[in-house]
Amino acid sequence: MKQYSYLIKPTSSLCNLECKYCFYHDISSHRVEASNGIMNDSTMRMLIKKACQVSDASEVNFAFQGGEPTIAGLGYFRKFLEFVDQQKSKEQIIRYSIQTNGTLLNRMVASIRVIFTYWMNIEAGTSTLIQSRVFNQAQSMKCLFMR
Numbered sequence: 816m817k818q819y820s821y822l823i824k825p826t827s828s829l830c831n832l833e834c835k836y837c838f839y840h841d842i843s844s845h846r847v848e849a850s851n852g853i854m855n856d857s858t859m860r861m862l863i864k865k866a867c868q869v870s871d872a873s874e875v876n877f878a879f880q881g882g883e884p885t886i887a888g889l890g891y892f893r894k895f896l897e898f899v900d901q902q903k904s905k906e907q908i909i910r911y912s913i914q915t916n917g918t919l920l921n922r923m924v925a926s927i928r929v930i931f932t933y934w935m936n937i938e939a940g941t942s943t944l945i946q947s948r949v950f951n952q953a954q955s956m957k958c959l960f961m962r
Contacts, residue, residue: 820876821866825859825887825895827851832883832916839882853887860898867902874908885919 827850828843843849866875877899879892896911903909 816873817871818874818876819866819869819872820878821862822878822880823854823862823884824880824882825854825884825891826882827853828882829853829886830881830883830916831886831918834916843882850882853891856894859891859895863895863898863902867899867904867907873906874910875903876910876912879911879913881914883916883919884913885915 828839829850829852830837830840833840866872866877869875877895899909
């Protein structure tokens with residue numbers, strides 16, 4: 816069984832925080848174009864199509880990271896899953912994960928738990944209050960909060 820993993824930055828370097836420890840904020844500030852914005856549908860579809868067409872891929876893992884990936888919005892993730900369902904073979908196992916600062920999950924948590932049933936990493940640099948609120952709302956989620 817061959818596994819292929821794809822690290823996706825759907826929001827480029829866009830983030831709703833400016834954490835002191837974040838190296839990515841500093842790196843992106845030195846680019847000619849600091850951010851490419853939210854990934855467009857054409858790029859998203861091309862990525863999914865190529866990932867699902869790998870002939871020996873029995874498992875495909877899509878991991879979302881940022882910037883802050885939840886800035887892309889729930890619509891982005893719904894479209895992503897719909898297109899994956901259209902492109903994957905019957906035999907392929909698809910897994911999803913997301914690394915997030917957790918600050919936008921209060922609006923997305925009910926729907927996002929359906930999408931990310933495997934791994935969710937809430938970054939340790941976000942405030943304890945935010946982490947507590949997200950964790951309390953996410954009791955029914957099958958997720959692992961990692962440091």
